[in-house]
Amino acid sequence: MNTPLKNIAFLIAFLFINITTIFAQNTEKNQSKVLEKIYLHTDRNFYNIGESLWYKAYSLNAQTNKPHKHSRILHVELISPDKKIISKRKTYLDSGMGNGDFILTDSLGVKKPGTYQLRAYTKWMRNFGDHFIFTKNIEIISINDKNKAIVEANKKKNKPSKKIEKEVEIKDFIDLQFFPEGGSLVENVYSIVAFKATKNGSPLKIEGLIKNSNGESIASLKTEHDGMGRFKIQPKLTENYTAEITINNEIKEFKLPEIYKTGYTLGVKKVQNKIVGVINTNEKTLSTKPSTKFKILIKTRGIVYFEGLVESNKYSTPFLIPSNVLPEGIAQVTIFDEEGKPYGERLVYIEKQKNHSITLKANKTGYEPKEKVTLTVNAKDKNDKRLFSNFSLAAVDQTSNGTNSDNFENICSYFLMQADIKGNVNNAGYYFNPSNKKRLIHLDLLLQTQGWRDFLWKKELKTTERKFDIELGINVTGRVKKLFGNGPKPNSKVLMYYIDKEKTAMNVSEADKNGRFAFENLVIFGETTIMLSAKDKGNKSKGEIVLDSLEIAPPAIKFDITKINSEEKTATETVKENIFKKFIDFDVPIANQLDEVLVVGKAKKAKDANEFISFNQTFVADGTNTDFNSVQDLIQFSIPNIQVVNDTISFSRHRGRPALIVLNDIEIDASEVSSIVPESIDRIEAISDGSMSNFTNGVNGVILIYTKKGVEATRERKKFHTSKDVILGIYNWRAFYSPNYEEKKEKAWDEFADIRNTLYWNPYVIPNEEGVYTMSYFNSEVPTKVGVTLEGITADGIPICIKTNYTIEK
Template identity: 30%
Template sequence: MIKKYFINYCAFPILVLISAAFHWSEEDFTQFISNKLLRYRQVLPSEKAYLHLDKPYYVTNDTLWFKAYLTESSLHLADSASNLLYVDLIDQRSGKNAGLKRVRMDGGTGRGEIVLADSIAPGAYTIRAYTNWMRNFDDAFFFQKNIYVFDRQDTGAAPQASGPIDLQFFPEGGQLVAGISTRIAFKGINSSGLGEDISGFVLASNKDTVASFNSEHLGMGRFQFLPKDGESYEAFVKEKDGKITRVNFPAIQENGFTMLVDNLSNPFKTRVLAYAKIPGQTEIPVHVVGHSRGIVAFVAKGKIGNRGLMMQLPTAELPDGITHLTLFDDKGKPVCERLVFIDHSRSLRVNVAATKSSYKPRELSEVEVTVTDSTGKPVQANLSVSVTDAGQILQAPHDQNIVSYLLLSSDLKGFIEKPSYYFDPAIAQRKIHMDYLMMTQGWTRFKWNDVLQDSIQAPKRYIEQGVTMEGDVKRNNKKLTEKTALSLYLSNDSLSTFMTSETDNEGHFTIYNLVFEDSLKIRLQGMNKKGNQNLSFILKPFEAPRATVVKVPFKPVTVDAKQLADFLRRAAEDQEIARKIRANRERLLQEVTIKAKKEVPRDARKLYNSADATLKVTQQMASGYTSVLDMLAGRVAGLSVMGSGMNASVSIRGNRGEPLFVLDGMPVDKGLITSLNVYDVESIDVLKGASAAIYGSRGGNGVISVLTKRGNDNYDYSQDIVPGVLVSKIVGFAVPKEFYAPAYPVTAPPSTLPDYRSTIFWAPLLQTDSNGKVRFKYHNSDAATTVDIRAEVLTPTGIPGFGKSVYSVR
C-alpha cells in the first residue's frame, strides 16, 4: 500500500506550500521533512544571478556589455533583497581579478559594461556574478561564463585534447547492491573538459564480459547491470587509437537499497521502483520525498517487499526544472537519491521578428519582440536584446541562455556542456539525453545532513542593499579596549551628508547600505572627549572571492579562420577610427591674451554671501586649543562661550538659545563641532540677526558655520596631515554607460568613415507592453552579412524565455 501527499506547487506562495502539507497529511514524517526544509530555507534562502552578454568573445580594447538578472532560487521571483551585485573578470591562467564592477540592481535587474583595455592581456577569462549573500554558499553557485579575449595576432586555433579519457560510473540511486539489477550511467570526459564519445566493456573476475557500453551523447550513456554476490568487476575503455585502458568500477555492496526512476514513459507521471536487501527484514517501510528547488512537492509512503516497491507519482503540477527524489529508510535516513527533470515546456514563447527579411547597409532596421506564455497569452516582461554581425561573431551552438541557466545549470555543480541543447524542441532525443545528465551530474544546492541537523549555523555574510564600508580604529597603533564614537562626512558631486557611528570594543566599525554612484569622499574621525589625535584608521578594501585557476585550456567555439581574421581586422579599424575621432577633437589654438578681472569662485558650502565675523584658523592658533568653541572665545564681539571643550556652551548677544551649528554647509549638532580636530578647521563664520535669516527659523539664535580644509574642493591633501583624521575615497555603484549606435539620417550626406561594428545594437532595458510586444530600431553597419538577434526574457513571476532570429544585409 502506498500513501501519497502532494502539494500544488504553482498555486501558492512558498510558505503556504509547506503549511499546506501539514493540513493535507497527519503523517509525522511528512511534517518532519517539511519543517526541516522550511527552516533551512528560512535561515539560508539562496539567490541566483545571471548575465546576458552581448557576444561570446572579444578583442583587446573592446567593450563587454552585460545585462544582470537576480532572482531568489526557488521560484525565480525577481529578488529585491540584495541590491548590489558584484561582476568581475577572472584571468583563467593566474586566477587574478582583472576587473570588478558593483552593479546596482533595481527590481532584480541591472546593467553595465567592462572595458577590455590594453592592460587586460589576451586569453581566456571567466566572468562571474554574485552577491555578498551568495558568498555564504559554495562559489559553484556563482554565475560563471567563459569568454575569450583575442589580440590581432591570434589565429583562433583551439588546443587539441590529449591524454587519457576520464570515465566515471554512476549507479542509479547511488549504489550497486549484490543480487539487485539496476542501471549504471557513465560519462567520459577528455583533457579539455568536454564530453568524449567512448565505448568499453565490463569483465567479471573470471575475465568473462558481463556488460558492454557505448556513449550516446557527449560521452554519456547507461546500461543495465546485475552484480552478483561475492563477485568483483573491472571496466575497460577503448581509446581512439585502439588502446584499451582499465578504469575504476563501482564497489558492490552486500546489503542496501536501490532506486530506479522512469520519468520518460509518461509525461504526467514518474514511476519509482525501490528494492532493498537488508538481513532479517522482508518488509521495510520507506518514504520517497520529492522537492523542487527546496520546496516539498510530495511525500509518498510505502513498504519494500520481496518484489520491491513501485510508485506512480503525478508530476503535472510540478514546475519545470529539476526535482530531487530521495528514498528514506524506516529510520528516516536518506539511502538513495535521484534527480529528474520535469519538462512541461512552460517557458515563455519569445518571437523575434524584423519588419523585413533583408536590409541594405546602414538602413534603419525595425524589430518587434513578442512574448507570450505557453498558452499563447501576452506577457509583460523585462528583456535584453543583443544584435551582432554573424559574419564576425559565431555563436556557440546550444550555448547557455537564461532558460537553460535558471532551470538547469544553476542547480547543478560542474560544467554543463551545450546546456540549451536539452531545451531545443527540434531535437527528438533531448529528453533521454537530459535523463543521462540527471544521472551523471550531482545535486549540490544542499545536503540532507545539513537540512536534518538540529541546528543550522547562522550565515556569516549579510544581504547588501548598498555599499558597505568597514575598517578598524587603533589608538597609538594598539587595539581599542572600549567603544568609540565616530563622525563621518561623506560627499561627492550629488551627495553631502554627515553620519555618526560607533566601533565595537576592539575598534572595528561597519557602515552599511551606502547608496551612491562612482566614488565617495569620506572624512572620518573620533568623537570621544580626549585622545582623538592618537587615533588611526584603516579602511578594509573589498576582497573578491578567490577564483580557482582553470587547468584545462579554454577556447570558445572554433571560429572559422577567415571569420576571425575579419573580426580582428574590423575591430582594429573600428578602434583606430575612434582614436582619430578623439584626436580630432583636440585642436592647437593660436596664442591669445584675455584681459578681465579675476572672478573669485563662490564657496559652494556657503548659503550666505558674507558673514558678520570670520575667524581664519592658522597652524599657530590651532596649536593652542583643543576645541573650535575654545578658539572662538573672546575673538568675536557679541559671542559668549562658557566652559570649554565638550562641555562648552555658546550664545550670541540678544539670543537666549544656542546658535545653529553648520559644518561645511550641513547643519549638525554641537557635539560634532566640539569633537572636530582643530588642525582640520580652515575658518569659522559667525552670522547674527539678518545675516542668519537665510537659514530660516533654525537660524533665529544666529549661526556658527565651520569650514574645514578637507571640505574645500581645492584642498591639497598632500600638504597637510591632520592627526586623528582619515580622508579617503571609497568606490560605489558603477555608472553604466550607454551603448553607442550611430544614426544615418536619409537627408544627411554619407559618412566617409567605415562602420563594421561586431555588436550592431545592444538594448538591456526593454519592457513589453500589455500586448506582450516591444519594438526597437537601429541602423545596420556597412557589412553585407547576416545579422543575429538574441533576446533573453524574465517575468516578475520568475518565468524565463529566450528567442532568436536572423536577417540579411545586402
C-alpha cells in the same frame, strides 16, 4: 529472480494505491533565509581586445527562481588567465536586475588574449560557500596576433628553417566513470548503468564491451551524447565486471562499481506520459525482510513538494511521481527506510507546459548593409494579457560569436539546471534548445551522471553563522578614539564629505559609547574620495578617526583553464579568422580599433565636451574649511572637476596638466600649497579655461587662493581628527551606442568601415501594458548572418530564452 516489468496496465494499476501524503512548503516567508542565484547575460562569448563586454545581471530567489528585493549590490569581477582580478564592478540591483560593462583594453588589465573568467556574487551569498557564485569563461582574442603571424610567415618564406626542439609530450588522461541508476548495483537486480567518458576533462566519444570474469561480453557500451551513455546489466556477486574500450589502438580496462548482496535500487521510467518510480530488490533481501515501508521525498531546489509512503514487499514496487505538483526544473526523488536511512536517489527533469506566449520578430528576414532593423517583442499570458517580465537582448554578427552559439549557456540552462548540479556542463544550452529533438533524453542522461548539490540545501541557515550581511548600498564604518592611547571617544559627531554630482555632499553620523560610527546604504557612484571629520559636543574638532577597511577580501579564485579541448580551440581560431577577414575585406588597419563600434579610419579629433565652457567657480569660507586637513583637500571638495594627485592640482578637462596656483596675487609652486593652513582661507576662485591675460602660464587653468587678513597662512599642522580615503562606489554603467544613419550628423560614418561585432545591446526590454516592446537599430555594412537573442525572467520565475536571426546582403 527479478525480471523487468513488461505489463504497463499492471504497473499503472498499482501507482495510486500506496501514496499517503502530498504537500508543498513556502520558503519565502522569511527573507533572512533567502538564498540568491546570479546569472549574467552577456552580449557575446568571444571578444577582440579593445571591444566592450556588456552584461545584464539577474538575481533570483534560488529556490523559487522569482525576482526579489534582497541584495542591492552585486560584485562583478573580471579574472585574467593567470588567476588575478583585473577589474571590479559594483553593480546596483533594482528588484534583482542590474547591468554594466567592461572595456577590454590594456588599461583595464587585458594585456593578452586567452580565456578569462567573469565572476558575480553578492556578499550575502558568501554565507553559503561558493556554491551559487556565478562564473562564466569568455574568450578574448587578438587579431593582431593573426596579422603578426602572417608577417612573420612572409619573412621566413625564403629563409632556411631552423631546428626546432621537440616539445614535451603530455600524456592524455582518459577517464571512464560509472553511475548505477538509483545509487548501487544489487545482485540479480536489472539495473541501468550510466557512464561518462572524458579525455583531459573534455567529453570523449567511445565504444566498447562489458566483460565478466571469464572475458565474455555481456553488454556493449557506446556514447550517446557528449561522452555519456548507458547500458543494462543484471550483476552476479561472483563476477568481476570490466569495461574494455580501445583508444588510439590501445586497449584500456575500467572496473565497474561494487555489487551488493542485498539492498534496493531506485529507477525511473516513463509510462503512458506519466513518470513512474520503481523500487527494485532481490530474493535475498526479501527473505531477510519480506516488507519494508519506504518514505518517498521529492524536492525541487530544496523545497519539499511531495512526501509519501510506499510498502515494498516484492521484487518491483512502482509509485507515481506527481509531476503536476512539481515546478519546472530538476526534481530529486529519494527513498528512506523506516530508520530514515536513504536507500536510493534519482534526479528527474520536469518540463512544464508553458502558460504564456512570447515572440521575438524582426520586420524583415533580410536587410541591406546599414539598413534600419525593427524588432518587436510580444509577451502575453494565457489570458492574452501583458506578461510581467524583464528581458535583455543582444544582436550580434554570428561569425564573431562561435559556430555553436545556439548551444551556449543561457538563462534557462543556468537557472533550471546548471545551478543545481555538480561540475561544468558542456554546451549547456543544448538541453533547452527545442530544435534538438533528443534534448530531454540526453538531459536525463546528464542528470544520471553529474549528481546533485543537495548538501547545500541541507545546510541550516542559522543567524549565528552569518558572516556577511545583506548589502543594500555602500557602507563606511570606523571608530573615533582618543588622540593618545586606544580608548574610544564616545558620542562624537562624525561628518563625511564627498563629491556627489559635482557638488560636495555631507552626511552626519553619531558615534556610540564605544566610538563606533557608520554611514550605511549610501548610493555613491564611481571611484569617490571621501573625507571624515570628528567633532565633540561643542562642535570642536577632537579625537582621531580610524576607518575600517572599505573593501573585504574576495572569495578564493577557482579557475581551471588548463583543460581546453580541440573543439574549443577550433571555435576560438574560427572566430579570430572571421573577425580578421572583416578587417582585411574592408581595408581596415588592424591597429585602429575604437571600442565596441569598431569604427576605423582617419577620424577627426573629437572635440572636448567642455571645449567652450569655462568652469569659473568660487568657494567662500563658511566655517567648514576648518574640517579639512589640507588646502588640497579643501580645493578638491569645494571646486568641481578638480583632481589632486600628490602635489599636482589640475582640472579634469586638462587631463592631469597642472594648473597655475596663485596665492594672494603671487604665483607659487604647487608644492607650497600643502603648507597653507585651511583655517586661513578666505576664498578660492577657479578659472578652468586659462583665459586670464594677467597670468601667461595659466593655459591649463588658474586657481586663486586668498587668505584672511591678520591670520597666519603658512604653518604646519597635522590633523588627526580627519581622515581621507578613496572608495569604489557603484558602477555608473555606460549606454550602448550604435550609429543612426538617418540623421545628418551620422553621415560622417560614411568615411569609416562599420564592422561592428555587436550590432545592438539592450539590457532592459520591458513590455508595456499591451505586452509589447519595440526597438530599432542600424546594421553594420558587413554581409553576414545576425543572431538575435532574447533572455529574461517572468514575474512568476520562468526563465525565457528566444533566438531569431536574419541576413545582411548587398
